[in-house]
Amino acid sequence: MRTFDLAPFYRSTIGFDRLFNLLDQTTADGAPGYPPYNIERTGENAYRISVAVSGFSQDELSIVAKENTLTIKGEKSASETKDRSEVLYRGIAARAFERVFQLADYVQVRNASLEHGLLHVDLVREIPEAKKPRTIAISNGSKAVEAQLEKVAA
Structure with a gap:
């Protein structure tokens, strides 16, 4: 500990x-350590969160992005067993969960997909043009003054 x-x-x-x-x-x-997840960097400004959600269907999962928080919830429906079989041992976890991820500024959810028991959430960081660094040209002060004098003289 x-x-x-x-x-x-x-x-x-x-x-x-x-x-x-x-x-x-x-x-x-x-x-909570359930469910396990991975966070990958898939590009310069692209990320992927993969959450192991085996046993959950697409209808039992929800993804909510609000402000700088991404919340992934899973809740099993009441009619879990369609047939009337009796479970002798339950080793596959099917309990409800909620995973919350803090997102940096300008990170947006692009896509979510469920395949082979993994929920993939693709994220992209898109910085607005106004916030991106820009290069400022440096001019020679004496040339700028001469150009202004020529304009005044003409």
């Missing part, structure tokens, strides 16, 4: 509350 005391950082930093709250959540005891 590993525990970290982040109290000294709270006292000496301002504006990092969200970061420390995320650290507290990840180190909290009893953090």
